Each structure stands twice: as C-alpha cells, then as structure tokens.
Amino acid sequence: MRLAILCLLGALAAPLAAQDRLPxxxxxxxxxxxxxxxxxxKALMESLRCLVCQGQSIADSDAPLAGDMRHEVRSKxxxxxxxxxxxxxxxxxxxxxxxxxPPFDGATALLWLGPLFFLALGGWLAFGRFRRGDGDGEDGx
Numbered sequence: 001m002r003l004a005i006l007c008l009l010g011a012l013a014a015p016l017a018a019q020d021r022l023p024x025x026x027x028x029x030x031x032x033x034x035x036x037x038x039x040x041x042k043a044l045m046e047s048l049r050c051l052v053c054q055g056q057s058i059a060d061s062d063a064p065l066a067g068d069m070r071h072e073v074r075s076k077x078x079x080x081x082x083x084x085x086x087x088x089x090x091x092x093x094x095x096x097x098x099x100x101x102p103p104f105d106g107a108t109a110l111l112w113l114g115p116l117f118f119l120a121l122g123g124w125l126a127f128g129r130f131r132r133g134d135g136d137g138e139d140g141x
Contacts, residue, residue, distance in 0.1 A: 027074035028067030041074045044083040047100050048073075048090060057100070 032038040042059060048069065050061035058066040058073075069090070076086045087099065096102040104112050 025068055025071030027071040029070075032074055032078060037077050038074075040083055041070075041077045044077075044086060045070055045073055048087070049098055049100055051094060051098060 032041060045059035046057045048058045050056045050058050050063055050066040050069075052063035052065050053061045056066075058069045072090075073086055076089070077083070090098050096105075096108060102108045102111065
C-alpha cells in the first residue's frame with residue numbers, strides 16, 4: 001500500500017521536475033548589433049509560426065521554444081546563412097506547419113483548395129435558391 005502511494009505521489013510530482021530551469025538562449029531576447037541582419041532575422045521570425053502558441057509568430061511569442069527558435073534564426077543570420085536556407089532548415093526540422101505560407105502539395109491541398117470549394121458550393125446553393133425563389137413569386141401573382 002505504501003509503495004502504491006509513493007508511486008502515485010511520484011507520478012504527480014513528475015511534471016514539476018520537467019519545468020524549464022535553463023536560462024534563455026543568448027539571442028532569444030537580444031537583438032543583433034547589425035541593423036540589416038536584425039531586419040532580416042525579424043522578417044523571417046514574423047513569417048514563422050510558434051509551435052506552442054500556434055496563433056503567434058515566433059517574433060511575438062514568449063514561449064521558451066519560440067525563444068530557442070529566435071536564437072537559432074539570429075545565430076544562423078550572423079553565421080551568414082540566407083533566410084530561405086534557415087526557413088528550409090526549420091521546415092525540415094518541424095514540418096510545413098512552422099511556416100505561415102506552406103507550399104502546395106498533397107498534404108496541404110485541402111488547406112489551399114478548401115476555401116475555393118466552399119465558396120463555389122455556397123454560390124451554387126445561393127444561385128439555386130434565388131432561381132427557385134423567382135419562379136415561386138410569379139405563380140402566386
């Protein structure tokens with residue numbers, strides 16, 4: 001019985017041990033000294049989605065993972081990598097979801113074509129309703 005209680009308390013205390021106690025990465029909250037490099041990094045960070053918040057870019061998010069991603073972007077910009085190469089590296093690491101502008105492929109076809117399909121369906125239904133409504137009005141007069 002005591003062993004079961006200890007196991008239960010250990011399982012409940014496990015999330016407390018998982019808290020992030022490490023200091024943030026150096027470039028997570030520190031801008032680059034070169035304004036041109038910081039502008040490149042900022043433009044790239046605003047086009048990348050925070051994987052924790054999902055509604056914010058990594059430039060706007062306070063999540064620790066977003067800070068790590070900002071550090072990676074700024075470090076790679078300082079190392080001379082192009083923003084497109086950094087974007088490709090992040091997409092390879094985290095998937096297309098990290099980008100606010102995912103490419104058109106089989107996995108994202110519904111994302112790109114879904115709104116057009118529903119717009120066409122709505123137009124077709126509205127056209128059918130209006131057409132039927134015109135015929136009903138003439139018979140009643």
